Amino acid sequence: MKKRMIPLLFTVLVLVLGGCMGPSEGTTFSRSLLKKPWEEVVKQAKGTDIRLYMWGGDESINRYIDEWAAPRLKKQYGVKLERVPVSDTQDIINKLLTEKQAGKNKGTVDLIWINGENFHTAKEQKLLWGAFADRIPNVKRYVNRETPDIRLDFGEETQGLEVPWGKAQFVFIYDRNKVKNPPKSMAELKEWVRNHPGKFTYPAPPDFTGSAFVRQALFETTGGHKQYVRGMEDERFNRKAEKLWAYLNDLEPYLWREGKTYPESLAKLDQLYANGEVWMTMGYDAARAAGEIRKGRFPESTRTFVLDQGTLSNTHYLSIPFNAPNPAGAMVATHFLLSPDAQLTKMDPDHWGEDMALDPERLSKEDQARLKNMDRGEAILPSDKLAKHRIPEVPASVVNQLEKGWKSHVAKK
Template structure:
């Protein structure tokens, strides 16, 4: 089934690709030596195919309407948003094209990405690199920050551009009970005491995978023991404890763990329907949006964990064989602008934390950020940040996901 989905995505994406010969921006070295004005002139009137996770209506609307609208109005560039259920689908398209010899007329111009997918693209020579200094709004990025300069432990080195920051958070309905579990240890006990009232999306769903990593950290006795390069002996030790915890938990999950939600959207719907009592997301602001949209009950409250939750930075990347690199650079520069980052940070639009240093933007943009008032039911970002946990290097994550599928998912 996965192969059929990938084939369908490749076929549909090829329809978006411009005919060979109509685009002349595939030469990254030439672009890297251009001035920004020359890049913009080359991009005007073109198009850009952006592949990104499509499971959030508000994100899709922001990308298509606000970003797409500005691209069209200011540069005459048409933005084609291609929704994905999993980022790896786009990575596999690029990989398949490279293996087929498609070196300068690919169908993917940009991907929303991070973690193990970035590692795959960088190590596989699938990324266009060395261009970030061309972008005027790159000046807003704090590349001296290790959390920006490294993506799940992999040095960025000019191969992608940050877009947002995020940190995992839980949520519960205060009308159903008073004291939600405040640590992974408490959650494990709570699940047994409240059979059928909890579940999590099956990895490799992004949110399901990060939940499993929280349990992995708990089994290890803390993330500090897992930082650094992948250690097979340490992995085997901690993984055995993790699979035991999750398998012991399984009979007490929703539908006795015989099935798992396929996505975070499906899990949030279970919560909205009162089929489960807890939900979570790497985008804590989603609680406020779901309340305002009438999806979640207004008594839903977001919260963090006493033992911390995982946070990271996500990025956009341009494949090596994108035929519309100039248009993709214009798109990336727009995404980094103070105005676009502010729009994205608005609670009624998305509520995503900015990936830029707001203090480096204009006084007008800083003033706009100063007007943002978070939804009262969303856990404050500064509160979450007090107990932020780092992501592991990508090699750990791929091993954890594979291990879950083999030892728990079956």
Template sequence: MKKVWFLGVTASCILAACSSEDEQLSADELAEKDWDAIKESAEGAEIGMYMWGGDDSVNRYIDDIVVPHLDENYDVTLERYPMDAPDFLNRLMSEKEAGDQDGTADVLWINGENFRTAKQNDLLYGEFTHLLPNMEEYIGDEASFVHIDMGTEIEGYEAPWGNVQFAFQYDADRVDDPPSTMDELIEWSIDNPGEFTYPNVNDFTGNSFISHMLYSVADSPDELEEYDEEWLRANEEELWSKLNDFQDSLWREGQTYPDDLSQLDQMYADGEVSFTMGFNEHRAESMIEDDVFPESTETIFLEEPGSIGSTHYLSMPFNTTEPEAALIAINYMISAEAQIKKLDPSLWGEGHVLDSDLLSEEQQAEIEEHLGDDAVEADADIILPELDSRYHDWIIDRWEEEVVQ
């Protein structure tokens, strides 16, 4: 439980220089505990979770499924703190520099370049995924996303939580013939000025849109398998030319861009633009159900260059004060039960990280039932690997100069 300090702190504690740092359980010490001892230590704990809060369906899933389960089954209280990953990383960086071992959060929703930054700057708790029973029982170690996150070795510092594909949502009442390739999308934007845009590239979704443009410039996805500065120098002129060719046709003539996906979604909901986009091919269902998106919303993938797949993860900060309770929460969120519930479009409608070979027939049937006959699924032939996070940084460094200015 988060520590509460009283005025009557004893002199003996002061003399002993008691501190949260002395009480913190290290990753090595935690590894010596068996799961029953971890559960016992977690009872009564209050933990916080830093997570993006821009999607009501995601928040509803945490509040209605995860929070009650942890409370009823483990006496663990979870509170979510809506915050973008760069913001909580800045906070953790400041706490690290100040030697603050009494952290606010115990669980992090993280991936990609943010995971790389956190790992390189020692902002994470340490290796822990080998302690999670559900990691072995339902996920295993065969999938590449268990080992590599956008070019960064995971080494047990984060557990996979969800798999999604990049897709576009459009208003079928306004778009008669939706594009199926990047070139067709550019052409549609030019023919329909002001009806399309993408978020600023500091936003993960906007950056990922440019990543698709990178794939469209490449002769083969294999060219981008590893980060290659020489390839970028040889091909960036074509990339920026492609973006500049249709910039004037964008919303507000490309003079400004939505700050993030939440703003683009709102613009789409308000009818300012005819398209939005994002990772999670099933997200339109819950947005329609919540009366955010129009009922005429449809979802498409671009057949060329394809659709980038993305995995996101759960980790722990270096200064968690409740590592046992954090493990309990993460272990539940990667369980077959929680992952299957997450498929429900009325709750979240997001892809799972389970290995189907490790599931029972009943669990597989539940997954099929949630997906349904009309589920939007990307063709395996068009699924693209997530790019090394250094491409993400390169896009941020170059985009404003080459496109905005």
């Protein structure tokens, strides 16, 4: 999903006003749901409608919601789900900030697909309804919320304000007919690029994928990711990052178009790969290559790889805003979307293809067999291999430091 911070001027204005904002009137009664038996929540939700606001830029994801999830939610629980597409999650945050400032205690958003910088802002500005994760039976039953990649959302404690919905992992995508031995480290990637000039590049930050690639390089050139998990003050970060800028500048002459220009988006990089101009692309979706093959956009020989030291992973979440008109329906919808059937179906590349948020060891034997026997195609790495190579994301502050530094030390060189 897309994650960009709200415009600076608007953020400053809201931060100034935000100190005067307490919990909204009209939410206290709805939060009483957190103390009611689950059966009462289900009863209250029956026959109601909810609106799920989410990034709408992927056809497969949209179909999963509209054609698979929504009809089953309506049949099982009597809750009608309407998907409301947005181009960027920050637009939802802007909407909620405006409504809170105006004292609008009953909004139009029941459920949000959210993570990263947008969750940080929503939590900081008290835009979320409450700590509801412990009240969702399927979360308690199937999710291990103590693992760092679920408990922390880009370094931010979730505190039950959001429920994990799925996992994404950064992978490199390549054409095996052209790349016989994919690199296993950033050092090997540098060597490969030098030996194949013009056949590799990455999107220019602040493109989300380009920024993720730069984070990968940061970790391997400066001694690992753990030192950044809680953020780092600027002076120390700048000293550490000197090795990163040297690495990226050493790559530059051997990149596509000699590094004089970079693709401005992942879509542009994918097009270069599809046309054969470059032999690798990348992305924060372990199943994306398989989807692009099925659509006929990538060659059948497309495969994916991860690095030996691991690749970035993050969890994305569902959350209920502070002025949701139907929190009961939102809770029931979240429970349904965290069911093994919904999660395993979402994992199938014929639907969405991404990894589930559930702990496989907590599944029934039947569901574990379903997971084991799922054919996701050769272009998707096995789930156990992906899991062994996951490293957690870093706080938004580190992302901002990197994107600012890349402009100064790489783009302007």
